[in-house]
Amino acid sequence: MLKNRYFRWSLKIISAVLSFSLIFLFIQPFFVPKYIGGSTTIVSGYSYLDKNSIDVLFLGSSQMFCTVDAGMLTDKYDISSYDFGASGQNLTMSEYYYTEALKTQSPNLVILEACQIFLSNDKIGDDALSWNFDPMNISIKEFTTAQQVCNNNIKAFNYSFTPLFLYHDRWNSIGDKDSGGENDIDYVIDPKKYIDLSSRGFLARDHVEPQKLAFYNDDTSLKTIPQESKTAILKIAEDCKNRNIKLVLFKSPSSSWTKGDSLSVKHFAEENSLEFIDLNEKLTEIGIDENSDFYDGAHLNTNGAKKTTKYLAILLQSYLKN
Amino acid sequence: MSRDEIFTRLNEVFQDVFGDDDITVTDETTAADVEGWDSLRHITLLAAVEDEFDIEFSMGQTVKMKNVGEMVDYIEEEA
Amino acid sequence: MTITSFTFLGFVLATLIVYRSFPVKKQWWVLLAASIIFYLSFSIGGIFVMIGTSLLTYFSGIMVQKQKDKHNAWLKENKKNADKETRKAKKAFYQKRQKLIVAGTVAVTIGILFICKYYGVLATRFNGLFNTSLWTAENILLPLGISYYSLQLIGYLVDVNRDIIPAERNPLKVILYGGFFLSIMQGPFNRYNDLMPQICAEKRQKLTYVNFKFAVLKITGGYIKKLCIADQVGIIANEVFTNYNNYSGLGILLGIVCFAIQLYADFSGYMDIVIGIGQLFGINMPENFRQPFFSRNMSEFWKRWHITLGFWLQDYVFFPLLKSSLFKRIGKSITGKLGKDAGRRIPTYIGLFILWTLIGAWHGAGFNYVFGVGILQFLYIFLGEICDPIFEKMKKLLHINDKKLYWHIFQSVRTTALMMLAWVFFNSKSFMQALRMIRNIFVVPRLGQFFAPFYSEAVNGNYLRNTIFIAVCIVVILFADLLHEKGKSLRTIICDRPYPIRLAFYLILAFTLIIFGAYGNQYVASDFIYFKF
Numbered sequence: 001m002l003k004n005r006y007f008r009w010s011l012k013i014i015s016a017v018l019s020f021s022l023i024f025l026f027i028q029p030f031f032v033p034k035y036i037g038g039s040t041t042i043v044s045g046y047s048y049l050d051k052n053s054i055d056v057l058f059l060g061s062s063q064m065f066c067t068v069d070a071g072m073l074t075d076k077y078d079i080s081s082y083d084f085g086a087s088g089q090n091l092t093m094s095e096y097y098y099t100e101a102l103k104t105q106s107p108n109l110v111i112l113e114a115c116q117i118f119l120s121n122d123k124i125g126d127d128a129l130s131w132n133f134d135p136m137n138i139s140i141k142e143f144t145t146a147q148q149v150c151n152n153n154i155k156a157f158n159y160s161f162t163p164l165f166l167y168h169d170r171w172n173s174i175g176d177k178d179s180g181g182e183n184d185i186d187y188v189i190d191p192k193k194y195i196d197l198s199s200r201g202f203l204a205r206d207h208v209e210p211q212k213l214a215f216y217n218d219d220t221s222l223k224t225i226p227q228e229s230k231t232a233i234l235k236i237a238e239d240c241k242n243r244n245i246k247l248v249l250f251k252s253p254s255s256s257w258t259k260g261d262s263l264s265v266k267h268f269a270e271e272n273s274l275e276f277i278d279l280n281e282k283l284t285e286i287g288i289d290e291n292s293d294f295y296d297g298a299h300l301n302t303n304g305a306k307k308t309t310k311y312l313a314i315l316l317q318s319y320l321k322n
Numbered sequence: 323m324s325r326d327e328i329f330t331r332l333n334e335v336f337q338d339v340f341g342d343d344d345i346t347v348t349d350e351t352t353a354a355d356v357e358g359w360d361s362l363r364h365i366t367l368l369a370a371v372e373d374e375f376d377i378e379f380s381m382g383q384t385v386k387m388k389n390v391g392e393m394v395d396y397i398e399e400e401a
Numbered sequence: 402m403t404i405t406s407f408t409f410l411g412f413v414l415a416t417l418i419v420y421r422s423f424p425v426k427k428q429w430w431v432l433l434a435a436s437i438i439f440y441l442s443f444s445i446g447g448i449f450v451m452i453g454t455s456l457l458t459y460f461s462g463i464m465v466q467k468q469k470d471k472h473n474a475w476l477k478e479n480k481k482n483a484d485k486e487t488r489k490a491k492k493a494f495y496q497k498r499q500k501l502i503v504a505g506t507v508a509v510t511i512g513i514l515f516i517c518k519y520y521g522v523l524a525t526r527f528n529g530l531f532n533t534s535l536w537t538a539e540n541i542l543l544p545l546g547i548s549y550y551s552l553q554l555i556g557y558l559v560d561v562n563r564d565i566i567p568a569e570r571n572p573l574k575v576i577l578y579g580g581f582f583l584s585i586m587q588g589p590f591n592r593y594n595d596l597m598p599q600i601c602a603e604k605r606q607k608l609t610y611v612n613f614k615f616a617v618l619k620i621t622g623g624y625i626k627k628l629c630i631a632d633q634v635g636i637i638a639n640e641v642f643t644n645y646n647n648y649s650g651l652g653i654l655l656g657i658v659c660f661a662i663q664l665y666a667d668f669s670g671y672m673d674i675v676i677g678i679g680q681l682f683g684i685n686m687p688e689n690f691r692q693p694f695f696s697r698n699m700s701e702f703w704k705r706w707h708i709t710l711g712f713w714l715q716d717y718v719f720f721p722l723l724k725s726s727l728f729k730r731i732g733k734s735i736t737g738k739l740g741k742d743a744g745r746r747i748p749t750y751i752g753l754f755i756l757w758t759l760i761g762a763w764h765g766a767g768f769n770y771v772f773g774v775g776i777l778q779f780l781y782i783f784l785g786e787i788c789d790p791i792f793e794k795m796k797k798l799l800h801i802n803d804k805k806l807y808w809h810i811f812q813s814v815r816t817t818a819l820m821m822l823a824w825v826f827f828n829s830k831s832f833m834q835a836l837r838m839i840r841n842i843f844v845v846p847r848l849g850q851f852f853a854p855f856y857s858e859a860v861n862g863n864y865l866r867n868t869i870f871i872a873v874c875i876v877v878i879l880f881a882d883l884l885h886e887k888g889k890s891l892r893t894i895i896c897d898r899p900y901p902i903r904l905a906f907y908l909i910l911a912f913t914l915i916i917f918g919a920y921g922n923q924y925v926a927s928d929f930i931y932f933k934f
Contacts, residue, residue: 016904023908024915031916168916172866339745360700361715362753362786365723366745369732382563384724385716 028164032134036194039086042201043135046084052106056081056316059097060113060250061089062203066299067252068111069309070200077313079320081107083201086135088128090116095232096145098239100136109319110240111250112233114265114276115257115298120226121149130166133159148228204302210291211255215280219258225268237274246319249276253288253308255297277315279308286311328375328397332390335370339363349391371397402442404586404674405627405920412439417681421608429600432581432682433573439582440545447544448580450517454510455579458554459572461506462561466568468498503562507555514551517543522766546585548763552713554579557593559717566594574601583675587668589689590709596686605683611896612680618892619677621910622881624918626670630874632919635663637867642828645838650845653838655871660828661821662874665693668707692882697812699781702820710763714756723752746786754779764827769835773826781819 034040042065056079058064065083073079084101085094094112101107129150136142138161146156158165233249240247249269251257262278269276279286286307293304300308329347336345340358353359359367368379371393377400379387387393402409412435420431440448472495476488483491521538528535557578561568569575574597581600584591606612641648641656648656669690679686689708696702703711722728728748736744754776761775801808822839829835884890895906 012900012904016907019904020908020911023912027912027916164915166921168918169921171916172870361719362700362749365720366749368724369729369745380563381559381721381724382565384720385563386565 024162024164028162031167031170032163033130033167033170034135034194035131037203039131040135041195042083042085042203045195045197045199045201046082046101047104048195048197049082049105051104054080054082054105054107055320056109056111057098057101057105057107058083058085058111058113058201059094059101060085061094061116062087063115063252063254063298064111064113064250065201065203066205066295066301067113067305067308068312069202069204069305071198071202072306072309073313073316074200075198077317079313079316081200081316083203085113085201086128086132088116088124089132090119090121090124090128090149091229091232092121092148093132093145095235096141097132098236099141100139102239102243106243107245109246109248109316110236111248112236114249114251115254117225117229117233117265118223118261119229121228122151124149129155129159134163202305204305205295205299206302207295208292208301208303209294209296211294211297213255213280213283213290214258215255215262215283217258219260220263221258221260222264222267223261225264230268233268233274234272237272246322247274248319249274251276251278251280253279253283253286253293253300253304255290255294279311282311323398325394325398328394331374332371332394332397335374336367339367339370347390349389349394351390352388375400402439404671405624413678413681420682425605426601426603428605429574429577432600433577436577436580436582436585440580440585443545444542446542447547450513450542450544450547451550451580452576454513454551454554455576456572457506457509458558458579459569459575461502461558462568462575463570464502465499465558465561468495468502469564471495499562503558506558510551510555514547517541517547519762519766546580546587549585549588549590550579552717553584553590553593556590556713556717560593569593569597583679583684584686587671588707588709589672589676589687590713591686596684599684602683608681608683614896615892616677616680618895618910619673619680621914622892623670623673623675623677625910625913626666626673628918628920629913630878631663631667631670633917634659634871634874635667636919637871638663638828642838645834645841649841650843653842655868657821657825657838659871660824661817662871662878664824664828665690666874666878692886694817694879694882695809695813695886696816697809698785698816699778699819700785702816703778710760714760718759719752719756722755723748728752750783750786753782757782767831769826769829769832772832773823773829773835777823777826781823 058068058070058081064085068083070081070083073081084097133142133146143156143160146159147153150156237247249265251262257280262280266276288304288307293300293307295301333346336347337343340356345356368384372378375397377397383396402412416431416435420428423431437448440451472491475491516538521541524535524537527533528537560566578593578597638656638659641653642660645653672689676686687709691705691708693702693706696705732744732748735747757775757779758771761771764770764774796803825838826832826835829838881891895903
């Protein structure tokens, strides 16, 4: 009799916990925002690649995936590559993306965008957390990275395991645009139908906004690189060394980047014997036009990206030969 | 004064206060049974009863009294 | 430690475990300790005021009891030989002393309440009007729950004086009564002789599985009311009441409806939470709401809304006022001049007017409170009484059967609409704002604008979505209340069903809270509305 009671009780509790978890896990994906044409599709597209099929991995924030047309590199120059990143990504998160990327691919060359190198973890806003963690698969590494970036255990836990608690109120925004007003936020679970797999993570945008490039001024004041950025880069470097992968720190053309910024990164790279390419030093060779090649202050448009990719292709080919 | 006598006089007071000649109260009658016996009329009623029997209800009795029976008990004791 | 935080839930759970593991006779110690910890989590300075007031009340209670004991001792000795006159004189002698003690204590308690809560606002306004520089009590402490414990303690002392309860011998019990953590924030107003015998009981009901289920469901229901209904529609209500100049016509009306839903869900949700928690401790506290929106008239509404405040005011303000010799004299003189009926009615109305002004003022020092939940309520009830004969005639003329459902619905809608009008004053920053809001209902710049209420960013921009949400909230609240009105509740219906059905119900509740609750990034955690009163 007693045994029977315990049995019935444990059955009740197990069925309650189980049904709660199942429903929770089933409805959760609907609520997580999907930034169609943004990081969601970039991250999802990566998972559709054949295993060990790419040679070059581009990592970093939007400046990376707006600059390098990995689709063009793959199709035209036969350099199989992918832009794997998300908006607002700083280097701590890039290190996490690197780890995730290496789970399915074994590139020979990793190009890491350095534009966020001065951005410390405590400056990361909720938007960037959402863009970077929402589309990723659940993992412990995701949680520890989120912990470092937002310095709040509950928040980190929610971003990595239970995003339903963060986005539960999205029933109240059916049909709305995201905060930037650019992307539809959709309820679909599988964003595959929105992904142009051939673009390989590259985001093409035609809008033109003429710029004044800060790099042409002689502003050589140095900036400090926060410790967490250094740690993240060195971690990637260490791992690349072990795997025999070539790592290149990279800076795409942008209007706010100064000579001082460039010098700061250069010093750090030299100290740690890393390779650093700043394309802002090659603007004339690439043929960047202030008036036609920028989308906004930070990003190139399709024009600029085409020119840069063309220039980069030759550089990459030389790297890959070695 | 007998209990019956008290009830007869009490009925008249009730009929007068609530303006209804059909009211007859018993031991068990409560405020819920008499239409219009709400907190607004409660004190008016008690004042009329006090005048009729020349007694005085204390505040404790005013708030504690549960039914007409208790009221009659007190009248019996005092008058 | 807000009541919607996990800290609070953890605190309740810890208290409950310690409480239930103590011997029954000593369980109230746990509640006292919990109440003090809870109080300290809000204000450290305030607890001295609260305990001070409780101790003052305690000593006054003992003193009143002493006078009573002396009186009784004298009666015992001299009952046979003393004549009626002497007995009366002695009674008056002791009663006068008792009255002095009670009056002094009440004056001090009300004085502290006045200085902490009202004086600052009044002095600032006075300075502004007359260009004086009175002390404005800027940094004065506002002890948590001062308007609640002050009134409860006064009730205790008056009850001792009225012979309803004997004075408490243990000062700690009076402190616990004043600072009981479940009612300190916003009620309900407990009566000493209802609450304390339960807390200090020799025996207590065991926490059975059924009781536990009931209590937890009541608490969950309360949280749903607060987080999923009150705080959600509250966003719209706040927007409309803050930026009322941006809205007109239907926009204002919807804002007002939202506030009514918010206020009810917020306040009664809080009550469900604390009453449910009380049940876990084996303590039954009085219900503060009984389906108020089904009331047929204003008097009935106030017997269903904030019930414990209404009863408190009736027993400790209204009845004593009407029974006072002054009111009796007024009644007599009016009877002489205008007849018996007027002599009975007019003092009642004067009493009502004073009572309602006090209720309004209890909510706050602004004229919007005094008018909206004070004078206006008096006018409703007064006019209802005066016009009653006219209404009766009209009903006969129009062949209205007041037993029919349609008439009940009409009356309830009318009562609710009148209350909504009153709440416009209650929720406005000032009396003038309320008037401007009411004007904005009717003054619509363009005709099309009447129907174009919510296109502003602040309320998430979607008119259709908001309207659907409000409608769903209204349906849910009315459905639950309709069940209660019929003497049933979802809880009792569900608890008898087999486990799979119960589980499904629990899961619906849990996911309602998770999905529709107002928590997280998009929401600013909000206090309960009555917390500030």
